[in-house]
Amino acid sequence: MEHGPLSDLQTPALLLDESRMRRNIQRLETHVSGKGALLRPHLKTAKSVDVAKVLLAGGTGPATVSTLAEAEVFAAAGVRDIVYAVGITPQKLRRVAEIREKGCDLSVILDSVEQARAVSEASRQAGKSIPALIELDCDGHRSGIDPGDPVLVEVGRILDEGAAELRGVLTHAGESYEVSGHAAHSDFAERERRAAVLAAETLRSAGLPCPVVSVGSTPTAHAAQDLTGVSEVRAGVYVFFDLFQAGIGVCTIDDIALSVLTTVVGHQREKGWIITDAGWMALSQDKGTSRQRVDQGLGLVCDASGKPYSDLIVVKANQEHGIVSVRPGSSSALPELPVGALLRILPVHACATAGNFGVYNVLPAGSGVSLKTWQRFSGW
Numbered sequence: 001m002e003h004g005p006l007s008d009l010q011t012p013a014l015l016l017d018e019s020r021m022r023r024n025i026q027r028l029e030t031h032v033s034g035k036g037a038l039l040r041p042h043l044k045t046a047k048s049v050d051v052a053k054v055l056l057a058g059g060t061g062p063a064t065v066s067t068l069a070e071a072e073v074f075a076a077a078g079v080r081d082i083v084y085a086v087g088i089t090p091q092k093l094r095r096v097a098e099i100r101e102k103g104c105d106l107s108v109i110l111d112s113v114e115q116a117r118a119v120s121e122a123s124r125q126a127g128k129s130i131p132a133l134i135e136l137d138c139d140g141h142r143s144g145i146d147p148g149d150p151v152l153v154e155v156g157r158i159l160d161e162g163a164a165e166l167r168g169v170l171t172h173a174g175e176s177y178e179v180s181g182h183a184a185h186s187d188f189a190e191r192e193r194r195a196a197v198l199a200a201e202t203l204r205s206a207g208l209p210c211p212v213v214s215v216g217s218t219p220t221a222h223a224a225q226d227l228t229g230v231s232e233v234r235a236g237v238y239v240f241f242d243l244f245q246a247g248i249g250v251c252t253i254d255d256i257a258l259s260v261l262t263t264v265v266g267h268q269r270e271k272g273w274i275i276t277d278a279g280w281m282a283l284s285q286d287k288g289t290s291r292q293r294v295d296q297g298l299g300l301v302c303d304a305s306g307k308p309y310s311d312l313i314v315v316k317a318n319q320e321h322g323i324v325s326v327r328p329g330s331s332s333a334l335p336e337l338p339v340g341a342l343l344r345i346l347p348v349h350a351c352a353t354a355g356n357f358g359v360y361n362v363l364p365a366g367s368g369v370s371l372k373t374w375q376r377f378s379g380w
Contacts, residue, residue, distance in 0.1 A: 006261060006304060006342060006371075012282035013261040014357040015344065016374070017306070019365040020257035021239055025055055028221060028238050035227040040064050040083065040214065042236025045351045048360060049077040050374035055239060064216075064234045068095050069379045075104035082106045083214070085170065085234070087135065087143055088115055093122035096130060107131040107167050111145045116155045120162030131167040132159055133212060134203075138195035139188065141174030147199040156208045168212025168231070169199045176219040180248040180292070185223035192220050197229035219250050242350040243300055247292035253300070253308060258354060259344040260299070261361070262322060264337050272334055274324040278345060280317040284352035298322070299345035299353075306344055309335055314345060 006015075032039040041055050044066035052074060053059045061081035065071045071082050080103065084096070088108040099106045110116055110132055123130045134155055137144030145152050159166040176188035192215045200210040215227075216234030227233065240258040241251040262278035280298070289296040297313035301324055311330035316323040322345070326332050337343070347353035354360075355378060362372040 009261055009361060009371075011261050011263040011342070012278040013361050014354060014359065015259045015261050016240070016360040016362045017257045017259075018362050020255060021051075022054065022365060024238055024241060024251075024255060024257060028235060031222060032224075032227075032233045035224060037227040037230050038062065038232040039221075040216070040232045040234045041239070042066070042085070042216075042234050043070055043074060045236045045354060046239055046376070047073075047354070047378060048374050048376040049073065050362075051239065051360070051376075052077065052079065062232065064236070067380045068092060068099070069377070071096075071099050071104070071106055073377055075099050075102060075106070080104055083133065083170070083234075084108050085172075087111060088119065088132070090115075090118040090122070093118060093130065097122060097126040097128070100128070100130065101126075105131070107133060109133045109135045109170050110155070111135040111137075111143050113151065113155055113158060116158040116164070117162075120158060120164040123163035123165075129163060129165040131165040133168050133170040133214060134159075134166075134199070136169055136171040136195050136199050138171045138192045139173050139175040141172065144171060145199075147195045147202065152199055152202060153206045153208065156203050156206065156210075160208050166203075166209055168210050168214060169196055169203070170212070170214040170234075171196050171199075172234070173215070173217045173220045176217050177244075177248065179219075182223050182249060185219040185248075185250070186225055188217075189215075189220035189224040190226065192217075193224070193226065193228070193230055200229065218245060219248060222250055237350050240350040240354070242353075243296045243346055243348045244288040244292075247289045247294060247296070253346065256346050256350075258350050259302065259306065259346050260353060261304075262343050262345055264339055264341040264343065265321075266339060272325050274334070274337055276314075276322040276324055276343060276345075277320060278314075278317075278322045279320040281319050282353075282356055283314060283317060283322065283345060283347065284349060284356060285317070286347075286349040286352045288348050295327075296346075296348055297327070299347055302344040302346060304342040304344060308346070
């Protein structure tokens with residue numbers, strides 16, 4: 001489906017710069033493959049078959065998802081190798097088995113004896129093994145088994161000796177989001193690698209299989225210097241990037257491929273405000289940069305071509321109104337923007353912003369080409 005120029009779009013609208021997206025994809029693919037590992041992109045940010053076709057080799061995988069709705073949509077589109085990277089619950093296992101029955105090699109993750117028993121029982125009932133990876137805690141971020149905890153082998157034995165399949169181990173260095181700079185992210189990447197390799201060696205020493213050793217976060221994936229013993233790396237938001245990732249030094253502002261097109265609808269000049277039609281229903285309420293060196297508010301403001309204004313941010317938002325002003329403490333002047341002027345807002349968190357829209361309005365690579373529309377979906 002083709003569109004005319006940006007002025008024909010109803011705002012707020014989600015824009016995707018295809019050239020930047022492709023550059024981001026190639027950057028990480030080159031880095032990870034150069035370290036001898038496989039890249040397993042996370043599709044939770046994109047939630048789009050069209051994006052997946054660009055992102056995945058041959059469009060078939062490997063891939064990572066965060067919802068079973070994602071697994072179903074991408075499996076129906078031909079993705080054949082998927083990891084569902086959220087701890088599995090018993091009531092979801094029938095749905096997992098149904099997806100697998102349709103030809104997709106969908107695996108689950110878990111970090112407890114209870115989950116392992118549930119997966120083994122569901123495998124027995126289905127008459128086919130459901131593969132599972134044991135989730136590891138490498139940094140205290142969220143879920144997972146400590147690599148040195150004896151329960152690791154216990155969980156592995158339940159899977160291996162039951163009706164399920166022990167496919168390997170998986171970890172996520174989520175705390176890498178709390179530090180800034182390549183050196184700090186590299187340290188987290190090595191911590192992530194060591195935890196996963198130690199767990200794999202422990203399982204193998206106990207006579208258990210561990211073919212997959214999976215690590216990943218967007219910061220550590222880009223900063224990893226050594227992937228010895230790792231079979232695959234996962235990352236997701238790198239496809240689009242956002243202000244949070246720029247704030248911790250993983251990318252630059254110029255790498256951010258996603259933006260929200262909005263229109264100026266009014267002014268409060270005595271307050272230094274420009275009012276737009278993109279409120280938190282379009283931008284989200286994510287203020288993830290508030291603890292970073294530069295607080296980007298609810299988004300960095302650019303002109304219609306995507307060039308950022310000096311220190312102009314969304315300082316506040318209501319449901320359908322965004323309030324644009326100069327960053328507190330800045331000496332920059334508020335630009336003169338008439339009612340009807342188009343602006344683009346760079347997102348603080350690409351996942352949260354994209355989740356508010358049903359389509360990407362794609363700015364194609366190459367000049368003189370009309371906008372394209374790529375569908376995205378939501379739900380669990």
